[in-house]
Amino acid sequence: MTTRTAPQRTTTAVALSGVTKVYGRGDNAVLALDGVDLDVRAGEFVCLVGASGCGKSTLLNLVAGLDQVTSGAVQLTGDSLDGPAVRPGFMFQEPALFPWLTVAANIEVPLKLRGLARADRRAQVAELLETVHLTGFGRHRPHELSGGMRQRVALARTLALDTPVLLMDEPFGALDAMTRDLLHDELERIWSQRRLTVLFVTHNVREAARLADRIVLLSSRPGRIIHDTRVDVPRPRRIDSPEIAAIAAEVTDRLRTEVGRHGQ
Numbered sequence: 001m002t003t004r005t006a007p008q009r010t011t012t013a014v015a016l017s018g019v020t021k022v023y024g025r026g027d028n029a030v031l032a033l034d035g036v037d038l039d040v041r042a043g044e045f046v047c048l049v050g051a052s053g054c055g056k057s058t059l060l061n062l063v064a065g066l067d068q069v070t071s072g073a074v075q076l077t078g079d080s081l082d083g084p085a086v087r088p089g090f091m092f093q094e095p096a097l098f099p100w101l102t103v104a105a106n107i108e109v110p111l112k113l114r115g116l117a118r119a120d121r122r123a124q125v126a127e128l129l130e131t132v133h134l135t136g137f138g139r140h141r142p143h144e145l146s147g148g149m150r151q152r153v154a155l156a157r158t159l160a161l162d163t164p165v166l167l168m169d170e171p172f173g174a175l176d177a178m179t180r181d182l183l184h185d186e187l188e189r190i191w192s193q194r195r196l197t198v199l200f201v202t203h204n205v206r207e208a209a210r211l212a213d214r215i216v217l218l219s220s221r222p223g224r225i226i227h228d229t230r231v232d233v234p235r236p237r238r239i240d241s242p243e244i245a246a247i248a249a250e251v252t253d254r255l256r257t258e259v260g261r262h263g264q
């Protein structure tokens, strides 16, 4: 059962309890997640890491409401009693922009869906372009931009939803290291300015250590939480700093042990 509850006074933004997901039936059934309990506090940045196929995307899709749990519950709560129910924003590895629309028109889509008047939409598009450092690119089409710029547009479009919860599935996985570093800085700034709650899936343990308050490690399939690492490194951080490297090495060791146990 996936529920969207009315916001309550709580510091928990996303709560999973006993979440199990089975794909298919009978002989073809695949147990993807098995009894996952996870609380993400409002304003927290949590990275999910684990071996390929361990259920990371499945977990994110369940939180997004794109798929239904087999058993257990997913709850999204805001921290105000009178606000609307929380609908998370979702970013994928592919920016998934409308190629026939300009950058500005892409960012405007959620604003239209939210029913904003034209003048307000224009003002917000300009503000969002500035937020992702793309002022001056509003009239371009997606194919005229680099991969990093397209992901900035996708981020702006997600922010246009004005949601406090961002779900990100390998959003920088297809980018080169330097572009990724820049986007880490941008995302950290936006997360902290807007006090967002972020659940971020990545294969890249260094990226997780660079970004996260907590790194949650999933077991090989079926996915269960096997370790939760707090990253107490002051921000802003550098991906190549010794502190980040040490945390990444510790998590990589755990991941290697887990993958080794399953002979993958």
Ligand SMILES: Nc1ncnc2c1ncn2[C@@H]1O[C@H](COP(=O)(O)OP(=O)(O)OP(=O)(O)O)[C@@H](O)[C@H]1O
Pocket (backbone or CB within 6 Å): 023, 024, 030, 031, 032, 050, 051, 052, 053, 054, 055, 056, 057, 058, 059, 221
């Ligand atoms: N629609 C589906 N039908 C059947 N099996 C599925 C379906 N979606 C995912 N699976 C299986 O569930 C398991 C978890 O998949 P999921 O994509 O969540 O893993 P992941 O950790 O995100 O993988 P990766 O790191 O490779 O992206 C995998 O074994 C996958 O093959």
